[in-house]
Amino acid sequence: MTVTYSSKVANATFFGFHRLLLKWKGSIYKLLYREFIVFATLYTAISVLYRFFLTGSQKRFFEKLSIYCDKYAEQIPVTFVLGFYVTLVVNRWWNQFVNLPWPDRLMFLISSCVQGRDEYGRLLRRTLMRYVNLTSVLIFRSVSTAVYKRFPTVDHVV
Numbered sequence: 001m002t003v004t005y006s007s008k009v010a011n012a013t014f015f016g017f018h019r020l021l022l023k024w025k026g027s028i029y030k031l032l033y034r035e036f037i038v039f040a041t042l043y044t045a046i047s048v049l050y051r052f053f054l055t056g057s058q059k060r061f062f063e064k065l066s067i068y069c070d071k072y073a074e075q076i077p078v079t080f081v082l083g084f085y086v087t088l089v090v091n092r093w094w095n096q097f098v099n100l101p102w103p104d105r106l107m108f109l110i111s112s113c114v115q116g117r118d119e120y121g122r123l124l125r126r127t128l129m130r131y132v133n134l135t136s137v138l139i140f141r142s143v144s145t146a147v148y149k150r151f152p153t154v155d156h157v158v
Contacts, residue, residue, distance in 0.1 A: 101139070103132050 050062060107129055114125050137157055140147040151157045 106132050
């Protein structure tokens with residue numbers, strides 16, 4: 001889901017930024033706050049248990065158990081998982097970039113298919129390219145806030 005909030009970010013003050021985080025519909029904080037609360041609660045409970053309720057021998061056993069678990073956590077290296085994630089994100093970005101509708105590619109196709117050196121052929125090619133540019137502007141208006149600010153209404157597009 002794409003949520004555009006660029007105009008709200010541009011107008012946010014330094015001390016009002018935390019309110020902006022709670023307004024975001026596509027925020028990572030709203031996605032992960034339940035897991036964070038569970039993690040913080042469990043971490044606090046284990047820390048309190050370790051510091052105040054365990055005896056010396058129980059603390060040593062807990063430390064050995066922690067070292068044992070850490071040894072097996074190293075079998076899946078974090079760099080591998082991070083590299084896989086970065087590759088996935090970059091591939092998504094590259095696919096979006098490659099699939100952008102470039103008007104010049106379509107212009108070459110139109111100029112090779114619409115024949116004629118007379119006035120009618122020239123006007124037909126120009127009209128088709130105007131329609132291509134119009135569709136590009138209409139599509140980019142719904143995706144990009146910069147294009148939407150440049151063409152806020154249909155009258156501006158005309």
